[in-house]
Amino acid sequence: MSAKISLTPKEGKYLTFMYRRHVEEDERATTTILAKSFKVNPATATETVQKLAEKKLVEYTRYYGAKLTEKGICEAKKLLRKHRILEVLFVKLLRYDAEKACEEASKIDHYCSADLINAICRTYGHPDTCPCNKEIFSDSKCRRQE
Amino acid sequence: MSAKISLTPKEGKYLTFMYRRHVEEDERATTTILAKSFKVNPATATETVQKLAEKKLVEYTRYYGAKLTEKGICEAKKLLRKHRILEVLFVKLLRYDAEKACEEASKIDHYCSADLINAICRTYGHPDTCPCNKEIFSDSKCRRQE
DNA sequence: GTAAAGTTTAGGGTTTACCAAACATTTTTA
DNA sequence: TAAAAATGTTTGGTAAACCCTAAACTTTAC
Known part of the structure; x- marks a missing residue:
């Protein structure tokens, strides 16, 4: 731990x-x-x-x-995952453009639980890139709980 | 103003x-x-x-x-609208149960812009109740921007 | 090797959100 | 109805998250 x-x-x-x-x-x-x-x-x-x-x-x-550091990279990836999954949600569900999606995602990404993000990820079939084509890092817990 | x-x-x-x-x-x-x-x-x-x-x-x-006060009621309604629209999103899109939807909504409702909430509201056809059947207050800007 | 550019330290400031203890008010009940 | 119990407020803190200016220090580029 x-x-x-x-x-x-x-x-x-x-x-x-x-x-x-x-x-x-x-x-x-x-x-x-x-x-x-x-x-x-x-x-x-x-x-x-x-x-x-x-x-x-x-x-x-x-x-x-x-x-x-390694730890820092790990945390950054967790946050970027949240941010980018939210972008996917806003683009696919609400037809936001990439820029607006990014803006809105920035306001809430920090406050979203990993659970919520994983649920969105599953709903959209585990997308591997965000609307601006950046990598969406995976979370081992996400596919497991399908 | x-x-x-x-x-x-x-x-x-x-x-x-x-x-x-x-x-x-x-x-x-x-x-x-x-x-x-x-x-x-x-x-x-x-x-x-x-x-x-x-x-x-x-x-x-x-x-x-x-x-x-009147002003307080108005602000409370704005917040409850956000909260309840998010609940709708989580139940409909992610199949969350009402309780979990409420929990997750509570974490982010305050940080969501009215714009984002309205976009979700439109996507779900302006629902008038949340998963636990409470009223979703309307926002005049929401239907107007259809 | 010195001056300019870049960076840190020291010392503050504000806001949000808490708490404990002492005090004030209201309510209850004997 | 007066005192005890319950409720509510004030006072005087604490801590964390952000942010700033001014002075001091380090690096760099001439």
Whole structure:
């Protein structure tokens, strides 16, 4: 049993943002980039990254930047799964366009239980990509409970 | 233009709880009842009710209890609409039972935009009751944007 | 090697949501 | 009806989540 990780909504947003950099770009996110992206003061970004480091979700090197740990990657994937399954729901059920789907998903993804997300996932036949063609990570509990 | 009301998640829960008492029972909610329902210290319930009173959402009389104002009823209905539309979604789309649907709806109702709720409402043909047969209040913007 | 750019620290601030203990009011009941 | 019991409020905290400015420090690029 690993200690349960409790993420705040904002921490979750940082994590998913960093995941994208991590896999799509050059591996690290500087606090300045984070600060600009989230429109906050650099000091605030530093603070949040340090919180994530305390929780062992990122490896943080002062003046250099941060990089997700295995644990961080795992959490980011869980969140991205939620986000992307919600996007699928909004596009398929409500005919939202990808952008609007993303916007609405962002408002609630953090608050949705894994159970709820899995139920949606099953309903749509375990989609493997979101409306903008990004991977939807799988959850071992999802197919098992069919 | 009336000043925009900003409700915290907890305030929203209090408001909807009080709405039920207001229409289904004896019109007032004492702080003790609220404290018991939300499993908090009576002092906390008093504090929250006072916040709602400041926002003119309830009429609060010390040592007696609180009653929703027109504005409070209006806000409560907006929240209950969100909650109940989500319940419909979870029951119809995911075959959740009413209780589980309620539980999951409670986690996200506060964060869902009126737009999203209306889109779901349209998809299900403007249902007028939730899975437990309670009224789903209408939103004038919902049918208009068909 | 120094100046500019980038980053962190220190010290605050606000809001939300709690609690315990002391106090005030209302209700009950003996 | 007066005192005890139940109810409700005030006071004075705590903690977490976000956010900021200003000053100090480190890196980088000339």
